[in-house]
Structures are given as structure tokens and as C-alpha cells.
Amino acid sequence: MKIRNRLTLLFTFITASILLIFASVIYLSAKENREKEFYASLKKEAITKANLFLNAKVNSKTLQNIYKNNRATLNEVEVAIYDTSFRLLYHDAVDIDVVKETKTMIGEIIQKKELQFYQKDWQVIGLKYNFQGKNYVITAAAYDEYGYKKLQNLLQSSIVVFIISILFLYFAGRFFSKKAFEPIVEMTNKAKKISATNLDLRISSNESKDELSEMANTFNEMLNRLENSFDAQKHFVSNISHELRTPLSAIITELELSTNKERSVEEYKKAIENALDDAKKLAKLSNSLLDFAKASYDPLEIAFKSVRIDEVLLDARQQVQKSNADYKVTIHFENDFENDNQILVNGNEYLLKVAFVNLLENGCKFSQNHQSQVSISFVENKIALSFSDNGIGILTDDLEHIFTPFYRGTNKVYADGNGIGLSLTKKIILLHKGAISVSSKKDFGSTFSVTIPHV
Structure with a gap:
């Protein structure tokens, strides 16, 4: 499934879930409010009828006739009045008697003073009512047809609105996801056109920093x-x-x-x-x-360990002098090191020796006396190496290209070479998180300065 479709469905699902929770909260709140309001209405009706019967002394038959007449057109509240001895004093319709009061029920109402419960879909309230110092028990029951209809209409409206909202959210999500992914589609189409023959093509950027x-x-x-x-x-x-x-x-x-x-x-x-x-x-x-x-490998694929620079230099000197008996290399420490850690570097011994051999050979090769000097000093957390000679030097125009692979300057007439040595040396030094630079003056020799962090 494409990301665009996943985002559309996810957006629709999340928003629909929020709407569903919101609609559920509204419906449950409306249901709870209907119940509370109707119980309040029942209580008011029960007290009113009790006052008419006990205080106004309205005839029972008159109250019953009113109840029967109203019941024909609406859901009239059915009221019953008992004394504390479970003696029925008044009932709107004994023949109907929705509540079906029992002595246990009356006793519970007297104990709790007010009781609310359901008889099927009818709501019932029982009250302990005091009149002229005497306690009575009143029950009132009715079916809230109007309230239930309102709840049903609210539920139906919520379902319809919810379904319409989901459809709207889905199509709106598709539209906005399409708009959002247009730059990606454009980038994808442009990237498909890029191959090894036209690597100069580039993807458009809108500079918006998004x-x-x-x-x-x-x-x-x-x-x-x-x-x-x-x-x-x-x-x-x-x-x-x-x-x-x-x-x-x-x-x-x-x-x-x-x-x-x-x-x-x-x-x-x-x-x-x-x-x-x-x-x-x-x-x-x-x-x-x-x-x-090998120097071009991923650094993670090259074996590094603690290596003594002085030992690597000695091995490099031995290799150079073994290949060329007339070459002479001197190694000088400019200052003493306090502990072995100062002379140790985290590196690859073979590659470091290759780099040092190249620098030593170059110094000897381009010097008439075939001599090269190496100076070692310690600066803060680095080892500084200086490879110098008194040779023919390097022209200023050649200095900026000296580390380019296969580049050979004007000095190539003095000695054979392939132009790889110095570029390989720089690659090895950079691989060891070091730095290399060169200074030279024609006919006065060259100095290659190398710094490598010690352990």
C-alpha cells in the first residue's frame, strides 16, 4: 500500500475516532440529562399531587378523573400515596399500578428518604414526605416518551452525520495527501531520469527549509x-x-x-x-x-590498533634503505615524551608505514645527497612529524596539485614515479584523522608536515 493511501486511511481513522468519541460523549450526556430531568419532573409531580390530596383536600375521584383524562392524550405521571404502615391512601390507577409497591419497597424508601429506579422503561421515584408532622410515602412513575424520541432522533442524526463526515474526511484526506505528495512525485519522476550518463541532473528544491x-x-x-x-x-x-x-x-x-x-x-x-x-x-x-x-576502504573495514610511531618510522627507514642502499634517513626527537601514550596512535601499522616510506623516498630521491630528515615533536594531544630534505624543491605552481592522484610536476625529469605516492600518503593520513601540508622553495628543499592525534 502506498504511503499516500496509508496516510489517508490513518487520517480518516483518527479523525473518525475523535468524532465517534465526541458524538458518544454528547449522546451519553444527553441520555444522563434526560434521566435526571425526568426524575426531577416526577418528583415535582409527586409532591404537587400529594399537596392537592393532603393539603387542598381534593377528592380522590376528581384526581383520578384528571389522571385518566390526561392519560388518554399524554403519558401522565402515575402517583400513589401510602402512610408508613403500608396503607394505601391514594392511587391514580390501582388497576394499572405500574410500580406494584411492596412493603419492602416502602420500608426502603422510608429508610433512604428517596429512591429512584426503573420498571422496564418506566422511571419510578419514591419519596418520604412529611405533612403536618406526619410522614407519608409517595411513589410516582411515568414513561418519558418525548425524551426517548429526542434521544432516538439525536442518535439517528449522529449516525448520519458520522457517516457523511467519514466520507468527507476520506476524500478530503485523499485530496490533501495528493497535494502534499506532489513534490515527492515530482522528485521521484526526476530521479528516475538520472542515470550514470546524466549525473549532472539535479532535483528541484523550493528553498523553504522544510x-x-x-x-x-x-x-x-x-x-x-x-x-x-x-x-x-x-x-x-x-x-x-x-x-x-x-x-x-x-x-x-x-x-x-x-x-x-x-x-x-x-x-x-x-x-x-x-x-x-x-x-x-x-x-x-x-x-x-x-x-x-586499501586506503579507500570504509574505515570500519580497516583494522586499527595502538601503534608506536617511532617503531613504524624505523621500519619505514629500514625498508627504504634496503631498497636503496645509498639513501640515508635520520630520525630526531625534538622533545622527550613523558609516557608511552604520547608516542602511540590508533592506526593501521601497514598503511602508516606505506605513507612514511613514500615521504622518505621522495625526500631522498629528489636530493643530490639522497638524505631525508624526520623530526618528531609532541603538541598537546597530537604527534607532529616533519619530513624535510635539501633537494631540488617544488615549484609554486605544482604545490597546489601535489596531492592529486597521478599528477607529476616538472620534477618528473629528475626521477621516475607514477604520481600515486603523495596522494596515497594524504589519503592514509586523513584516514587516521590527521593532517598533512607541504612547504617548499626551489633549490632549497621541501618539508612535509604531518600531525596525527595520539591515543
């Missing part, structure tokens, strides 16, 4: 992220294809040339060495791409 506008803005923000992600993916795939094609083409060319004709042992060795260099480039590129993919 829930629908907020949902539209959230959806548009998601589309912005998707569009950027798709564009980045296209760019990434394009760059990967280019980076893979170059060494593969070189390998194929070397091998084809070496098989065209007989060559000397030295020439074969040279071809194998060239193919091996290109294969190593491919392996390094593949590893970088795997690391880049």
Missing part, C-alpha cells in the same frame, strides 16, 4: 559526490591505463627486438635488464594501486 527541501538538498549532495566519484574513477582508470601501457609496451618492444635476430650475450643481457626494470615499475605501480584501494 523536510522535503532538506531531502532534495541531501539527494543533490549525494549526486554531487557520485558525479565527482564517477569523474575521479574515469580519470583514475584513464591514468592507470596510461601508466600500465607504457612499461608493458617497453617490455614487449624489448622482447620483440631481442627475438628478431641473433644477438650477442651482452645484448640479450641488456634487453633482459631493460625488461626487468620495466617489470619492477609495473610491480611497484601494482603495489601502489593496491595500497591506494
Whole structure:
């Protein structure tokens, strides 16, 4: 069932329930008021007739004739008067006798002074009445035909109005729910048109800052992220294809040339060495791409634990110097740490080592003396790392693009690379809730500043 239909039915049900409760309260109140008013009328009639009989000394026959004459046209009150010894003094119609008084009933009336009850649909009231120092018991009974008719008419009118109200509420609910859901229908139709080929389409927002506008803005923000992600993916795939094609083409060319004709042992060795260099480039590129993919995982899927930064730096230095024997890395603590917690971070040891290796290799690679220095300091709740070198530096125009995947600045003529290292490093540092920045001056070296919160 659609939300629109559910809301319509829910609105109708809730409103109808309120109307039903309201109508029930009115009906029950009218019923209770009718009963009270009629008992009051019976009491008044009983006392009036008792006064006529006891005080005005009106003849019993005259009172009975009045009763019989009135009863022919309306529901006259039937009155009976007893003394306290259950002796009948007066009765409007003994032959009818709706109440059928008993000695027990008279005794209960004397005890309670007033008694109200029903005989079928007839209402009966019994009173203890004092006249000239003597107690009497008066009973009065009548059928409230007019009151019952009014109640019946009220009930019928309430039912008719209730049914009409439900129909009106249902159609009104459908109309208003349709109006309320028109923006959602419009958004749905627009969203159906959006696909991978036209991610530039956006859902209209009415700037009213209501829930629908907020949902539209959230959806548009998601589309912005998707569009950027798709564009980045296209760019990434394009760059990967280019980076893979170059060494593969070189390998194929070397091998084809070496098989065209007989060559000397030295020439074969040279071809194998060239193919091996290109294969190593491919392996390094593949590893970088795997690391880049791992750093792009959901943080919840990456294993984090307490890691000592100094140990990770030492492992990174060892890896760099193992791969390049002429590279030199020095690590310096600018201030002492008071406890182990200051040197601990909540991170992934492998990814942090990848990031530090990239920074150390870059420093050594672009320095004539192949040296890189690392300074460690502790600032409040963060660990500050400074990777510096005395190399060729980075041009100002290249600085703003240095962390873009596959971007290679003018320095690419000095050393081989694939443009993934620094972008991967930044992604890893951000994954650890840290920050990275770079400052550089041509021919005076570069400094990469990294801050990571400690445990």
C-alpha cells in the first residue's frame, strides 16, 4: 500500500475516532440529562399531587378523573400515596399500578428518604414526605416518551452525520495527501531520469527549509559526490591505463627486438635488464594501486590498533634503505615524551608505514645527497612529524596539485614515479584523522608536515 493511501486511511481513522468519541460523549450526556430531568419532573409531580390530596383536600375521584383524562392524550405521571404502615391512601390507577409497591419497597424508601429506579422503561421515584408532622410515602412513575424520541432522533442524526463526515474526511484526506505528495512525485519522476550518463541532473528544491527541501538538498549532495566519484574513477582508470601501457609496451618492444635476430650475450643481457626494470615499475605501480584501494576502504573495514610511531618510522627507514642502499634517513626527537601514550596512535601499522616510506623516498630521491630528515615533536594531544630534505624543491605552481592522484610536476625529469605516492600518503593520513601540508622553495628543499592525534 502506498504511503499516500496509508496516510489517508490513518487520517480518516483518527479523525473518525475523535468524532465517534465526541458524538458518544454528547449522546451519553444527553441520555444522563434526560434521566435526571425526568426524575426531577416526577418528583415535582409527586409532591404537587400529594399537596392537592393532603393539603387542598381534593377528592380522590376528581384526581383520578384528571389522571385518566390526561392519560388518554399524554403519558401522565402515575402517583400513589401510602402512610408508613403500608396503607394505601391514594392511587391514580390501582388497576394499572405500574410500580406494584411492596412493603419492602416502602420500608426502603422510608429508610433512604428517596429512591429512584426503573420498571422496564418506566422511571419510578419514591419519596418520604412529611405533612403536618406526619410522614407519608409517595411513589410516582411515568414513561418519558418525548425524551426517548429526542434521544432516538439525536442518535439517528449522529449516525448520519458520522457517516457523511467519514466520507468527507476520506476524500478530503485523499485530496490533501495528493497535494502534499506532489513534490515527492515530482522528485521521484526526476530521479528516475538520472542515470550514470546524466549525473549532472539535479532535483528541484523550493528553498523553504522544510523536510522535503532538506531531502532534495541531501539527494543533490549525494549526486554531487557520485558525479565527482564517477569523474575521479574515469580519470583514475584513464591514468592507470596510461601508466600500465607504457612499461608493458617497453617490455614487449624489448622482447620483440631481442627475438628478431641473433644477438650477442651482452645484448640479450641488456634487453633482459631493460625488461626487468620495466617489470619492477609495473610491480611497484601494482603495489601502489593496491595500497591506494586499501586506503579507500570504509574505515570500519580497516583494522586499527595502538601503534608506536617511532617503531613504524624505523621500519619505514629500514625498508627504504634496503631498497636503496645509498639513501640515508635520520630520525630526531625534538622533545622527550613523558609516557608511552604520547608516542602511540590508533592506526593501521601497514598503511602508516606505506605513507612514511613514500615521504622518505621522495625526500631522498629528489636530493643530490639522497638524505631525508624526520623530526618528531609532541603538541598537546597530537604527534607532529616533519619530513624535510635539501633537494631540488617544488615549484609554486605544482604545490597546489601535489596531492592529486597521478599528477607529476616538472620534477618528473629528475626521477621516475607514477604520481600515486603523495596522494596515497594524504589519503592514509586523513584516514587516521590527521593532517598533512607541504612547504617548499626551489633549490632549497621541501618539508612535509604531518600531525596525527595520539591515543
